[in-house]
Amino acid sequence: MDRIESKAERPDKPVGGGRTASRFDLVLDTVGRLLRRGAIGNLERMVSKMHPADVAKMLHHLNAAQEKRTIFELIKPDTIKATVLSEMDEGDIGDVLQDVPAADIAMLLKDLPDDDQAYVITCLPEERSQEILKLMKPEDSAEVKDLLRYESKSAGAMMTTEYFSLTEDTTAEEAIRKLQGAKDTGNVFYVYVTDRGEKLVGVLSMRQLLQVPPHTRLATMIKREVISVTTDTDQEEVAKLVARYNLLAIPVVDKESRLVGIITVDDVVDIIHDAATEDMLKMSGTQIEEEDVLMHSSVFQAVRHRVPWLLTNLIGSIVSGSI
Incomplete structure (x- = not known):
């Protein structure tokens, strides 16, 4: 053997x-x-x-x-x-x-x-x-x-279509109820908000959703300047955006700005691993341990340091918002 x-x-x-x-x-x-x-x-x-x-x-x-x-x-x-x-x-x-x-x-x-x-x-x-x-x-x-x-290697190829979105006329109370009954949405980091034509118009955090009065409509509380990518965006650019803006997930839209999926931070780490390994091996022309290559990637360093903080902050936000 x-x-x-x-x-x-x-x-x-x-x-x-x-x-x-x-x-x-x-x-x-x-x-x-x-x-x-x-x-x-x-x-x-x-x-x-x-x-x-x-x-x-x-x-x-x-x-x-x-x-x-x-x-x-x-x-x-x-x-x-x-x-x-x-x-x-x-x-x-x-x-x-x-x-x-x-x-x-x-x-x-x-x-x-x-x-x-x-x-x-x-x-x-x-x-x-x-x-x-x-x-x-x-x-x-x-x-x-x-x-x-x-x-291959585009945002569309790596996104998941399992995400949680609501229309902007939904109330906070309705949003929480729908979230509680949601299936096949994976981990919900953000609530993405669309218009009736499914165009992405805003995003809000779980903390925001839990802190407002039940009758508040999402349209009045969303952040409309959304960091997003299109289906043809290169995956390395996706990774840079996630690291730069401290995101746990990034929405993916089509050419008409309709929400079609999201890319989560765990998939971004995989991208960084592959890209860093390929680039450093090309530069060195030698065999390098994958762990060593990965740890020297500047983008990976950003994600590695920020992800634990982001997760802690998210949990803390949900807990504090529910008190």
């Missing part, structure tokens, strides 16, 4: 330019030992305690496709398995799904947002992708196909 592509064969010694083995290196080493011994039960318990992003990273560091498939099949429940899938690289997705029936893949995808569904499908061969789309719910398949028509 192929060995794990790890720097942690001897974790007590420095690795990669004098750095000592990290906790992740030790995890890789342990996984390699368990795989070689066929200790499936131990592997399953270990994987169940890991964050989906860490499982995806671990799978990326396995050399053999069969090892990746072995680990992937141990992930439970399917909701977690789907999340891990959305965190994986294109090649790894192809490896773990190689022998999985199309019907099973369609079932996995139903637990993901539409933008992640589209990402996974684009990682598979065309014939297989079409088979999966036919097996998905018609409404889900239609949303994914709509995202797939946009150019």
